[in-house]
Amino acid sequence: MKDVYSTLKERGFIYQTTDDDALAGLLNKKKVTCYIGFDATADSLHIGSLVPIMALMHMQKAGHRPIALLGGGTTMVGDPSGKTEMRQMLTLEQIQKFGEGIKTQFARYLDFSEDRALMVNNADWLMPLNYIEFLRDVGVHFSINRMLTAESVKMRLESGLSFIEFNYMLLQAYDFYVLARDYDCLLQMGGQDQWGNIVAGSDLTRRKMGKQVYGMTFPLITTASGEKFGKSAGNAIWLDGRKTPVFDFYQYFRNADDRDVEKYLGLFTLLPMEEVRELPKKNINRAKEILAYEATRLAHGKEEAADAYIASVRQFGQADPAGEIRTGSQVMDIRLDASSSIPTVELPMSGSAGIWIVKLLVEAGLCQSNGEARRLIGQGGAYINDRTISDPDYEVRESDLVERAVVLRAGKKRVKRVVFT
Numbered sequence: 001m002k003d004v005y006s007t008l009k010e011r012g013f014i015y016q017t018t019d020d021d022a023l024a025g026l027l028n029k030k031k032v033t034c035y036i037g038f039d040a041t042a043d044s045l046h047i048g049s050l051v052p053i054m055a056l057m058h059m060q061k062a063g064h065r066p067i068a069l070l071g072g073g074t075t076m077v078g079d080p081s082g083k084t085e086m087r088q089m090l091t092l093e094q095i096q097k098f099g100e101g102i103k104t105q106f107a108r109y110l111d112f113s114e115d116r117a118l119m120v121n122n123a124d125w126l127m128p129l130n131y132i133e134f135l136r137d138v139g140v141h142f143s144i145n146r147m148l149t150a151e152s153v154k155m156r157l158e159s160g161l162s163f164i165e166f167n168y169m170l171l172q173a174y175d176f177y178v179l180a181r182d183y184d185c186l187l188q189m190g191g192q193d194q195w196g197n198i199v200a201g202s203d204l205t206r207r208k209m210g211k212q213v214y215g216m217t218f219p220l221i222t223t224a225s226g227e228k229f230g231k232s233a234g235n236a237i238w239l240d241g242r243k244t245p246v247f248d249f250y251q252y253f254r255n256a257d258d259r260d261v262e263k264y265l266g267l268f269t270l271l272p273m274e275e276v277r278e279l280p281k282k283n284i285n286r287a288k289e290i291l292a293y294e295a296t297r298l299a300h301g302k303e304e305a306a307d308a309y310i311a312s313v314r315q316f317g318q319a320d321p322a323g324e325i326r327t328g329s330q331v332m333d334i335r336l337d338a339s340s341s342i343p344t345v346e347l348p349m350s351g352s353a354g355i356w357i358v359k360l361l362v363e364a365g366l367c368q369s370n371g372e373a374r375r376l377i378g379q380g381g382a383y384i385n386d387r388t389i390s391d392p393d394y395e396v397r398e399s400d401l402v403e404r405a406v407v408l409r410a411g412k413k414r415v416k417r418v419v420f421t
Contacts, residue, residue, distance in 0.1 A: 003028055004062035008216075010273055011266040013055050015192045015219040018202055023214045026186065027064070034059055034187035035067035035179055037122070037172065039075040041090070043101035044240035047252070048230040050268055050295075051218045055189055057109045057270075060117055067118045067185060068106045069175060070099050073126030077168050095123075105239045108299060118183070122175050138174055141207050142200070169200050176201030180213055192217040221267070224259035239299050246300050250308035253292035261287050269294035271328055279327065285319035293331040306334050314343050317415030344405075349420040354395035357382070364418050366410040376410055383409040 005024040008014050017023050026032060036052045038045065045053070056066035075095050090098075103119060110117040147169060176198075179185035188198050198215035205213045221229040230237050237252050238244040256264055261284060265276040269291060279287035289309065297305035313336060326332075345364055349355055358373040361382065367373040374392050376382050382389045384396065384406050400406055405419045 002062040004058055004064065007058055007062065008055060011058075011276075012263060013051065013058075013218050013267070015217045016195060017217075018199065018215040023187070023216065026214070027062075031064055032059075032187055033065045033067060033179075033183050033185040034189060035069050035176075035185050036189045037069040037071050037074065037175060038102065039071035040095045040098040040102060041075060042238075043098045044238045044243050045102055045105055046230055046236040046238045046244075047249075047299075048221075048228075048236070049239075050230075050299075051221060052189060052191070053106070053109050054267060055218065056117075060110055061270075065115070065117060066110060067120060067179060067183065068110065069179070070102065070119060070121045070123075072096065072099055072121040072123030074122055074168065074171050074175070077171060101240065108301070120179075120183075122171075122178075125178050126171060126174070134170075134174075137208075138170055138177075138204065141204055142170060142173075147196075147200075169197050172197040173201035173204040176213065177205045177208055180205045180209060180211055185213070187214045187216060189216045189218070192220055221263075224257040241300060241304070246296060246304045247308045247311055249299065250292045250296045250305070250312060253295045254288050254312060256288055256291065258284050261291060264295075265291050268298075269329075270298075275328060279325070283320055283325050286325045289319050290327055290329045290331055294329055297330065302330065309334060310336065317343075317409070343415070344417040344419060346419045346421050349396075349398075354397040357384075357389055357394040357396060358392060360396055360418065361408065361410065364408050364416045366408055366414055366416055381411045383407075 005014075005027045034056070036056060038049060038052075056068065059066050072095055075090060075098075076092070099121065106112075106119060112119065147166070172194075176185070176188050179188075188201055190198055195215070195217050198217065202213045202215050205211055223229060236244075237249060239249075241249070253264065253268070258280070261280045262276060265271060265279065265287065266273065269276070271279075271290070271294065279290060289312075292312070293305050293309050296308050300308075309331060318336065347355070347360070347363055357377065358370050361367040361373040361376065362370060367376060373382070377389055377392045380388055380390065384400060385402065386407070386409070396406060401420065404421075405417055407415065407417050409415045
C-alpha cells in the first residue's frame, strides 16, 4: 500500500485523528474502506466539499476503497454542526432529486468500477428505523452530558437547538456502525466541525461490535484574508457548470490570494509536493494558472478546463508566454498561437503624428475614460511593450511599434495587443 497517511499529512488534509500512530500503521498495512458523508441540501456540491472529495481520491489512488455516503436520511434532520440557525426542512422528493445531481459529480473524481468505490444512501437504513427500537439499541449508548460538550451542540445551545437536530449525532453515529457492520468500513473522515459526531460513531461501533474503528478530520479552509473558502461575492462556487459557469470556476482559483496558492495546490491538485512548493516561488501568476487549470480539469474535464484557460489568457494575457516554468500539469499540452495568447485590437495611425497614450488606453478598452487613463499612468500602472509610461502626454509613434503593433498593459492582468492599420 502507498503511504497515504503521509500524503494527506504533507498536503494539508489532516487536522485531527482518533489515533495518529495506529491509523498510519493500519493504512500502510492493509486495504481499508473509508467513508465521508455528504448531505443532499442542494442539487450540486460546491467547492467547500472539495477537500473531502480530494481526500477520498487520494485514498483510492493509494489502493483503499472509499464510500461516498449520500445523506438522504440525515438531510431530513439537518446537521447543526457549524450552523447558527436551523437548516431549512426539505421534502423527501427534493432530497432524492438533489441526490441524483450529486451522484454524477462524484464520478469525476472517483472510479466506481469493479467495487473500487461505493456510493450508498443512508436513507436505506435510516428511513425504516423503528423509533422505540432505535432508542433501546442506539440511544442507550449515548450520554446527554457528553453530547452537550460537543462543539456543534454547544454553539447552537446559545441560539436555540431543536430536538430533531439534537438527534443528528445519533444518526451519524449509527451510519458509521452500519457501514462498519455491512462494508467493514474502518475509517470515517470529515470536516473538523464533525469531530464530535465521528467520535460518537467510533464509540458506538466499538460498543455494539467490539470493533476498532478510526476517525480523521480536515482543517477548516479559509482564505488568507480570513474569508470562508468557496465564497465569491457572497455566492457559493458550485461544481455544476449550470450553476457556476466553468470560466467563473476557473477564475475563482486564478484570482486566489498569493498567500493561498501553495496551500491550494496541495489540496486541490494532484501535482507532486516538490512542484507545489516551488511553483509559487518561481512565478506566482503561472502557479495560479496551473492551480486553476488543474482544479477545473478535475471538476469539469480536460476540454472544459482548456477552454477556460484559453478564454482567460485571451482576456487577461498569459503569465508565462515564453514557457520558462516547467510543470507536470497537463496545461503544458495546450498550444496557444500569438493571436490567442494576447487579445488583439486594430486601430488606425495616420502619418507620423502618433497617437496620445491616454486616448490609446481608452480606445484599446483598457480604460473607460481619459480620467481613468490619466490616473493609471500617474500610479505607474501603464506599460508599452513592458516599459512603464509615466508621462500622461506621451505619444505613441512608429518607433514604438514592432511589426506594426504594440503591447499595452494596464496593471498586472489586463493586456491588449494593438495592431495599427
